[in-house]
Amino acid sequence: MLTVLRNGIYRHLFTAQAVALLGTGLLTVALGLLAFDLAGANAGAVLGAALTIKMIAYVGFAPVVNALVAKLPTKPVLIGADLVRAGMAVCLPFITEVWQIYLVVFVLQAASATFTPAFQSVIPAVLPRERDYTNALSLSRLAYDLEALVSPAAAAAALSVLSYHELFLGTVVGFVVSALMVATTVLPASRTEAGALGSVWHRTTLGARIFWSTPRLRSLLALDLVVAAPTALVLVNTVVYVRNVLGRPETDLAIALAAYGIGSMLVALAAPNVLERFGTRAVMLTGAAVVPVAMVATTVFSFRPGTGWGVLLGLWLLLGAGTSSILTPSARVLRDASDKHTRPYVFTAQFSLSHACFILTYPVAGWVGAQAGLGWAAATLTVITVMAAGTGLLSWPCPVTPAPNPGVVREDGAHEHRS
Numbered sequence: 001m002l003t004v005l006r007n008g009i010y011r012h013l014f015t016a017q018a019v020a021l022l023g024t025g026l027l028t029v030a031l032g033l034l035a036f037d038l039a040g041a042n043a044g045a046v047l048g049a050a051l052t053i054k055m056i057a058y059v060g061f062a063p064v065v066n067a068l069v070a071k072l073p074t075k076p077v078l079i080g081a082d083l084v085r086a087g088m089a090v091c092l093p094f095i096t097e098v099w100q101i102y103l104v105v106f107v108l109q110a111a112s113a114t115f116t117p118a119f120q121s122v123i124p125a126v127l128p129r130e131r132d133y134t135n136a137l138s139l140s141r142l143a144y145d146l147e148a149l150v151s152p153a154a155a156a157a158a159l160s161v162l163s164y165h166e167l168f169l170g171t172v173v174g175f176v177v178s179a180l181m182v183a184t185t186v187l188p189a190s191r192t193e194a195g196a197l198g199s200v201w202h203r204t205t206l207g208a209r210i211f212w213s214t215p216r217l218r219s220l221l222a223l224d225l226v227v228a229a230p231t232a233l234v235l236v237n238t239v240v241y242v243r244n245v246l247g248r249p250e251t252d253l254a255i256a257l258a259a260y261g262i263g264s265m266l267v268a269l270a271a272p273n274v275l276e277r278f279g280t281r282a283v284m285l286t287g288a289a290v291v292p293v294a295m296v297a298t299t300v301f302s303f304r305p306g307t308g309w310g311v312l313l314g315l316w317l318l319l320g321a322g323t324s325s326i327l328t329p330s331a332r333v334l335r336d337a338s339d340k341h342t343r344p345y346v347f348t349a350q351f352s353l354s355h356a357c358f359i360l361t362y363p364v365a366g367w368v369g370a371q372a373g374l375g376w377a378a379a380t381l382t383v384i385t386v387m388a389a390g391t392g393l394l395s396w397p398c399p400v401t402p403a404p405n406p407g408v409v410r411e412d413g414a415h416e417h418r419s
Helices: 002-006 008-068 074-094 098-126 130-159 164-183 190-194 200-213 215-245 251-278 280-303 309-336 343-372 374-395
Strands: none
Touching: 002 008, 002 130, 008 074, 008 098, 008 130, 008 164, 008 200, 008 343, 074 098, 074 164, 098 130, 098 309, 098 343, 130 164, 130 251, 130 309, 200 215, 200 343, 215 251, 215 280, 215 309, 215 343, 215 374, 251 280, 251 309, 280 309, 280 374, 309 343, 343 374
């Protein structure tokens, strides 16, 4: 997998992604502490509103801003987005009002909604070979999972000698280093060609229209919901399972979340070989079959938890593996369903639509869990998962194997004949 880093362009881009992710992780910890300083017991409500604003920026802003910058070369778009994110992070230590958090978070996440699809859409041009691209996707998945494990630990270590305001400086450094890595890289100039596609309105809606007209992309949208349901349950309610239901110590919260991340990482590590052997469709639909089964088991566990600490860890490991089986290869589907002209719009549409799924699943996990209990939250999310998985399985057409042409010489020297 690491052999893909021999490509100098991709190595620079991956480094940019990794340091930006680390900076974002530090930002998450520091933002929580800032919200507590400003709102006290209402910090959860402030962070919930900030997460909602983040999703609104991702869902509503990403297609528009990417349509507006479509005629610009990729490099200045990526650098500009990083610098905007760094500028917003600089503002955070000086915030004195809750509404200022919301404003800064919106602008920062709008910049992220510009950076991420542009970054993802340029990788297929940098790594045109199938196996190299698959390795890059696995490495990217690992980077996200490792960030979830490393950032809290790094933040805890930093907070032992620094104030949380100084954590924001780590975020600034992450985004500035990301911008520098992009600036020193020669990128393919495919975005300018893609920008010639019609008016701003045409470009804003192009990705969504391509999704709607392409069966495997419609299936991918359903699979995005399969991912969003267990992810919301894990991120929102793990602390409740660990502390309230099982009565475990605070440190076990990190262990439970790590189990989910480890499941994801195991799949990401195995993905290059598994995808080469079985193909994208088989791997993703296997994940779509595993997740509903694990969610049913989680629902049963939620109603009758007993003393099942090991059961919780096993379920979280399985859910992490199932969601990663869908997430890791998904960019291959986007690449194969687009060309150099439409690729930025397809990646942007996936970024926006996949995050829209969380607008449904986060409230279910949080509100239903708080009002009716974890069992009913898990049950509701399981119903959503089963329906979405069924839609994904039924709407992704089986691949058609072309008939061999007469007289074609195979690699072993034999001739194929038309039957």
